[in-house]
Amino acid sequence: MIIDGMALLFRGYYATSYSGYIMKTSKGVPTNAIYGFVKYMQDAISTFQPSHVLCCWDMGARTFRNELYPAYKANRGEPPEELIPQFDLVKKVVESFNIPSVGIEGFEADDCIGTIAKKYSQHLKIQILTGDHDSLQLIDENIHSIIMKKGMSNYEVYTLEKLLEEKELTPAQFIDLKGLMGDASDNFPGVKGIGEKTAIKLLKEYQSISGILENLPSLSKGIRTKIETELDMLHLSRKLAEIHCEVPVEIVLEECARNIDEVKVTAMFEELEFHRLLKDKSFLGNIKVNVQPLC
Incomplete structure (x- = not known):
């Protein structure tokens, strides 16, 4: 499973901030987007049971597309103030799950997703977790796009057959x-x-x-x-x-295998004061599911 990190983070932020309340630690660090990110990520992992997981990130506002067309994404405003400190912190959370993070300056997360998906789909079934329909251009026999819809556990899975039918x-x-x-x-x-x-x-x-x-x-x-x-x-x-599928990005597949250390995750949750998640024993149990590789 390749996770579109920003898609989950922004979804987590807006899903938990619509009422105006922003979850923060006792030190005043906002964490609502990260909390939502973790919930969405673990629900998807529990639902689809991937053998390997990695997360791709955008690495700044400007990419090679801005060189081609300076107005590219120029209509987008600044992210909410409470979200900004969560950009770096969420990567530490992902690291605590022993999930590698990937991002290359000058390229979008989609380009990294496309490059990795096309390379490894020869040996593995690839699941792309995102809210972005741009990923539909990457679908083939071994690459499926999991589009997150409104609410938890609400997915639309696109295969070649589903894409042509719909x-x-x-x-x-x-x-x-x-x-x-x-x-x-x-x-x-x-x-x-x-x-x-x-x-x-x-x-x-x-x-x-x-x-x-x-x-x-x-x-x-x-x-x-x-x-x-x-x-x-x-x-x-x-x-x-067009998603650029020849990004200079390399991963070590073995490092993407699900190998979650509950102690590391618990320590991260304690730091972020995610008390509800710490009490959810069934949720922590999902971390330890033993799955076989799909290749």
């Missing part, structure tokens, strides 16, 4: 979809005037952006004009949307 698109077509329609959350436009419905229709008929461009004369005048006018942005948006 979305009627292949993983590669999800990259082209973003190239055509853009992504408002990441702040790149795609082709102005082409939305999701039109983009999907074009991809189902012509298979890919390349196929669409080869058949420009067959398109309606309005669609053809929009694409021809925004051709450079179309190619740039597709490049921004």
